[in-house]
Amino acid sequence: MKELMNFGNYTSQKLFRRTLFTLIFLLSLSVYAQKTTVKGTVIGADDGQPIPGVNLLIDGTNLGSSTDFDGFYSIEASLGATIVFTYVGMEDIKILVSQTTHNVVMKTSTTGLDEVIVVGYGTQKKREITGAIASVKSDEISKTATSDFASAIQGRMAGVSVRQGNSAPGENAQITIRGITSFQEGGSGPLYVVDGVTFIENPNITPQEIESIEVLKDGASASIYGSRASGGVILITTKKGKEGKMEVDLNSYFGVQKINSGIPLADTKESLYINDILYRYQETNQFDPLEFNKDGLLHNTDWMGDLQIDLAPIQNHSLSVSGGKNGLTYNVTGTYFNQEGSLYNSNYEKYSLRSNTYFKTEKFDVQANLSVNVSDQQKEPYGLIYDAIRMQPYRPAIDPNTDIFQIDGTNPENISNFVGKLKQESGSKINSFNGNIRLNYKLAEELTFGANLGKSFYSKKDRFFNPSYLVYNDLGAINIAASNLNAQLRLGDGTNNRSIAEFTMNYSKSFNKHNLKLLIGNTYEKSSYEFYRTGADNISNNKTPVLGNGEPIVATHFINMTNSISYLARVNYNYKWKYFLTAVVRHDGSSNFGASERYGTFPSISAAWTLSNEPFFKNKDKISMAKIRFGYGTTGSDRIPPYAYSPVVISNVDYPLGGGANLASGMSQPGYADPNLKWESNISKNFGIDLDFHRGKAGLVIDVYEQDKEDMLLAIVPPISAGSTPVNDQSYDKFLTNVGNLRNKGIEIAGHFNQNFGSIQAKFSGTFTKNENKVISLSREGEFIFGGYPNIIRVGQTEPVAVLEAGYPVGTFKVYETAGTIKTDEELVAYQQLIPDAQKGDLRYLDTNGDGELSNDDKVAKGSYQPDFEYGFTVDLNYKQFDLSMQLYGVEGSTIYNGAKQYAYSMKRHSDLVYSWTDMNPTSNIPTPRSNIEHPNVQTSTDLFLEDGSFLRVRNIILGYSFDEYVLEKLGIDKLRIYLSAQNPITFTNYTGFDPEVGSNNPLDGGLDRGNYPISATYLTGLSISF
Amino acid sequence: MSQLKTYRLFFIAIIFVTSCNKDFLSIENPNDLSAESFWSTEDEVQQGLIATYGALQLNGLLGGNAAIELPVRSDVGRPNNWNANAIGLNTLSFNENTQIVQLRWRDAYIGIYRANQVLSNLSNVEITDNTHVQIEAETRFLRAFFYYSLYKGYNGGSVIIHTSIPEMRSDFYKKPSPATKVYDLILADLEFAYENLPMSYENSADLGRATWGAATAMLGKLHINEHNYEVAKAYFKEILDSNIYALTSNIAHNFDEEHEFNQESIFEVAFSIEAKPGTSGGAADGPTGSEATSRSRGLATTQGGGYRTVMPSYYMTMLFKNDIMDMTNPINANRTGTAKYSVRASSSIAISDDDNSTMYQLSSDKGGAYNNNEASYLKKFQNWWLESESDQSISGINERVIRLADVMLLYAECLLQTEGNYIDALELVNSIRIRAGVVPLLEADYDEVSLMEHIMWVERPLELMFEGHDIRWEDLTRWGKIKEQYERLADKSYVVIAKELHEYDPNIHSVTSDKILKEFVEAFKVYSPDAHNYFPIPSTELNSNPDFLD
DSSP states (O other): OHHHHHHHHHHHHHHHHHHHHHHHHHHHHHSOOOEEEEEEEEEETTTOOBOTTOEEEETTSSOEEEOOTTSEEEEEEETTOEEEEEOTTBOOEEEEOOSSBOOEEEOBOTTSTTOEEEOSSSEEEGGGOOSOEEEEEHHHHTTSOOSOHHHHTTTTSTTEEEEOSOOSTTOOOEEEESSOOOSSTTTTOOEEEETTEEESSOOOOOGGGEEEEEEEOSHHHHGGGGGGOTTOEEEEEEOOOOSEEEEEEEEEEEEEEEEOOOOOBOOHHHHHHHHHHHHHSOOSSOOOHHHHSTTGGGOOOOHHHHTBOTTEEEEEEEEEEEEEETTEEEEEEEEEEEEEOSBTTOEEEEEEEEEEEEEEOSSEEEEEEEEEEEEEEEOOOTTHHHHHHHSOTTSOOOOOSSSEEEOOSSOTHHHHHHHHHHHOEEEEEEEEEEEEEEEEEESSSSEEEEEEEEEEEEEEEEEEEEOOBEEEOTTSOBOTTTSBOOEEEEEEEEEEEEEEEEEEEEEEEEETTEEEEEEEEEEEEEEEEEEEEEEEEEESOTTOOSGGGSEEOOOEEEEEEEEEEEEEEEEEEEETTTEEEEEEEEEEEETTSOGGGOEEEEEEEEEEEEGGGSTTOOOTTTEEEEEEEEEEEEEEEOOSOTTTTSOEEBSOOOBOTTSTTOOBOOOBOOSOOOTTOOOEEEEEEEEEEEEEETTTTEEEEEEEEEEEEEEEEEEEOOOGGGOOOOOTTOOTTSEEEEEEEEEEEEEEEEEEEEEEETTEEEEEEEEEEEEEEEEEEESSTTOEEEEOOSOGGGGGGSOOOEEEETTSOTTEEEEBOEEEEOOSHHHHHHHHTTOTTOOTTSEEEOOTTOSSSOOGGGOEEOOOSSOSEEEEEEEEEEETTEEEEEEEEEEESOEEEEHHHHHHHHTTOBGGGGGSOBTTBTTOOSOOOOSOTTOTTTOSSBGGGEEEOOEEEEEEEEEEEEOOHHHHHHHTOSEEEEEEEEEEEEEEEOOOSSOSOOOOSSTTTTTEESSOOOOEEEEEEEEEEEO | OHHHHHHHHHHHHHHHHHTOOGGGGOOOOSSSEEGGGOSOSHHHHHHHHHHHHHGGGSTTTTSHHHHHHGGGTSTTEEEOSSOHHHHHHHTTOOOTTOHHHHHHHHHHHHHHHHHHHHHHHGGGSOOOHHHHHHHHHHHHHHHHHHHHHHHHHBGGGOOOOOOSOOOSGGGGOOOOOOHHHHHHHHHHHHHHHHHHSOSSOSSGGGTTSOOHHHHHHHHHHHHHHTTOHHHHHHHHHHHHHHTOOOOOSSGGGGTSSTTTTOTTEEEEEOOOSSSOOOSSSSOBOSTTOBSSBSHHHHHSOTTTTOOOOEEEOHHHHHHHHTSOBOTTSGGGTTOOTTOOSOHHHHHHEEETTOTTOEETTEETTTSSOOOTTOOEEEOTTSOTTSSSSOTTSOBOOOEEEEEHHHHHHHHHHHHHHHHOOHHHHHHHHHHHHHHHTBOOOOGGGOOHHHHHHHIIIIIHHHHHTTSTTTHHHHHHHHHTOHHHHHHHHHHOOEEEETTEEEEOOTTTOOOOGGGOBOOSHHHHHHOOHHHHSSBOOOHHHHHHOTTSOO
């Protein structure tokens, strides 16, 4: 009741002041105001020290001044005028001139040191932080038009690397924190925690729902999440309401997208010339395209262009309602996102709704979060870019919107398979529901009990429909091989059901400048993933694509369950807010390991010292805050499929003994398992410096770190001679084991600088990330583990190009070195010692070890996709009602494999091949086309297709205009801003393929451009409006 | 008040403690049985043996890929103009990345691993001695069969040997054993099978299991390829003398679905389109696996719904065209019209002017397109009597791996090599020719040398083309005649006029030079026994087994 009274008093005071202010203001307009000199001193609320350089502006004018070195100011102002005091890092102060002296106390704004940072199982003030934690707020996240928050934070946090390997609508970018931390597919991904609920996969939160993202980068910060956290932790806090009047916000944007990169392909004339070169050197099995495509010269089909959609629309509308009173606040946000893809047949639509409510009393505080997501993704046909490369330009273009085709030529299979793919429908629908309730109950003044109960339900339904169609030749005869008589339907259903229960006790006590916080807790998590796939063949009609209209096929079905238990404890201690110490220990148990290796313990310790709070620290005007941090922490990973520690026997390995339909049932052990499978562990060391200059005008955070991973888990392919059976959709032919050690070390720098240029307020910020990744050892001496197949169409017949090998970064390209082509007869004779069937014009491989034969031992390390460094740079400018911001993101020193080029070479479609070696072009180093598509000239494992993948991209340019609040007030609108934005408009790079930003969650595939869905440039217009 | 507080604390402590449940972290795999609890009953080892048979169907062994691609390396097949895999094999530009090179290796080792699972666990199971010996003999026959495929296929016969299940990770990484060791292992396994396998099975449900005859024929093949003609001869003779086997009345019965496991069949790999037809594609194991083979569509004509990836070579086509029918043979009584080609030709390949043949229920010239200078198409082991091959790329025709005609010709070869007995050898050849409906050889025209030439260049290709998939290559390497044959073939020129293939004769054919057709020109140019008699070790093995070369 007392609080309510105060509240009431406060409002009436404010009303009174406002009325008075308005009166005086009006008076001052009508009566010529009397000018006077107003003086005073500006001091900081925290330390009582004067603040130099504070800007003063008389409201409604461009008259201003600033404080001197002692915080003193003097300005000519009329009685009744308002002086606005602004200083970076401090809250603005408005003073109504009522006397000649006004001393001003400025408070640090919430973006400063008292900013609350989410740290996992609680929050800390920024000044208390002892680890390496980066943070990004909603206003920065909302600058990128995307359904994926990961791509919105690219380049915004040092040490947090975001790569968009597949830019198809609805796909998420990969986030890697402080380098590749796992050999496994998906293993380097961070742990996501959304309002206290953990997610191993990207939780796909709608960006508009996010209030802030904190990233726990070092082991000391992350170890509170123990075995889940070896890839770092991303803490997502969603928006909450504030007490006060109900606020309605509408944000909308609409835009168009266009792919502005490509790969040079031969046109009809060039294709025929390449074909001519090919058969100059091959006498048998000659293939004349024009003999079978009589009107081929009339066509010059641009298949790649035909498969791309220019000006594909993208739009997003988000409406939120928030407010609250009497301790109860709410925020409800609904978002609709719709993106048409820039590639044929791809689009994404998502509806999301989040409701967060919060209730606080003296003893209790309760938070309930509910979120519902419904999305529908249509995917472009698999390998579409590679198909577009493969198709010959002398074939007429095809309209896939029919079920009957007339295709001339004698091998129409070639084109009809492609037409069939264009007709395919492939999509997935995701429904997800997440909810949790968090409760804190104050048992005593210092003691709080907390509970967090959450449930997360995720259902993904995949559908693939391959319609039937008929292909006739020019004489009207049906070609059965080219036709698809058998319409097929495949349905997949994956359901993930997770629950989490966490109980914590917090103890907090301050005595004699000692501040102590204790946390103990335990957590239980259950996760169950059930998947089945079924389908039908010979669907009777394309118009009735349901199971009942076809012949059922055999279904697959599996259930993966994982349970885990954790016990955790944390101590936060500081003395006089100068010396900080944090110690954490977590003990985790996971059902993914065998009985003897089930538990792991992950301790950590970190400390910080705020130098600037020491009496000897003199330079407080320039360096307003200086802190050094040190952390040592351990984390682990249990991110493996369940049951992997035990070998299995599979059924259905049958044989039809007895003839005809008789079948004898067989069982077999398809592969191996390591019963001694154990946790992967990670020891992380971090040293950091936080500096604040001129009270937040500029800031610098530098961290250096080293992380040692041991007993890295990887599902390796045992030698083929060990006889594992590959089975569709299963990984029996791989073998999960602890294979080696890995080190990441690096430096991260984040800085910002604010400066006003006249009435232009400018903010510059930048990030720099340099990480060195190195495989320290593998469990077998001299071992190398290959992976990374650039050619997705012919994975089985092409060589992998990346390795794990001690001494090199993960995913280092290890390929044959080549030295141009064989040009003379002498060179040929010499080379035939190595390769007896070599011809002139063949690529010359180097026998680097000189043993007279070519083998893996001759392959050399040729760089990796992991860059030397990456950087981000942002400028935000405000001028009156205008705002302009630009973000740049760059990657330097990354080597990538141009798989699309390799495929175009092997398919004889790359326009380079026009200039390949022939007797008439005897100096060319472009190898002569050969009919064998596994020919050494085009096989994957050479340096021919490696390229520099460095790039600098303009991520965003946004120009906004906010309408005058006085004008809006009349319309009953609080805020209205409209903006224009260009996203990814320009990329500077030497890369000759589609886009150098490639990536994969498989560390050995990360540098492969495999005809990935390329990034589009997007041009948008949007508005945000608040009532 | 303080009591209440204590109570609350107690309540919370209870939550902490009670949730600690030990079983919480023990989860049983609901998807597959654990191997540790398997292999304890007779039924289970029998199922392991069935899985070992199942490996025979795999794509690299007797499944689709091997059936389609292997014949194109030897003189019996030619590729279509655009299939890069087949052209690569045909021009001998295959390498360690070539699909069939990888598949055959992988699939043979899958079979070996399965066989070793049975053999390693057999002694832990309580069964009668007879059952033990029977299971062991069948399994060792199959293991020998897989090793034989590797021994004849790769690296001069020097391949990796596994005779037990690798336990530790280090057990996986093995270096290749010398070819002699591989040979010894195959020999020991086959001899055990030879001594312990039954002549036949009483129960028809066991049709398809390995028999004494299969083991004996394999022993004969193993020895003849080592030029141990005397030993081989004895084994082949045992088969002929056993009176278990006889030539079928019609050669076509060896290539169709209706007459599987017939009197001539010694070892077959069974496929079925009825039992687990599977989805598109070939025989695969596991939950969505299939018991059918994908060979049919790859080899069928456009009219049959296929890709004719590989067709009979021009050489092979001319052999059939020139194989003169014996109109006095009653087998030819029903043959009408101009009746140019034998029953053997009509059931092996489609030639456009074969009046006594149909192809996909059309006349022979309509059953294939005969464009792109194509001269003939494969009918052997194809479903040519249907309207088309299955649109799901599957077929249920069993692959006859060893049949009596093969053994008879090998025995004839042994007779010639060991004792120059061309009289008996000629009789064997003639019994095959008579069944084929072609004119028998006259004793007067042949001696021990010319009969051997006839067997090498006429009879074996005509009778056995596209069978067992690599028989022809095995033959050619045994004889050491690959270079000679490529030279002969590269020298020939052909023309296709009105869908008919002719040897090019400048005096008769007035075609422009670019219509003159050649084959095996590249193969002849590049062939060297060291590089091409065997496949190289596939890159998949080298990349997964760093110890291989050290």
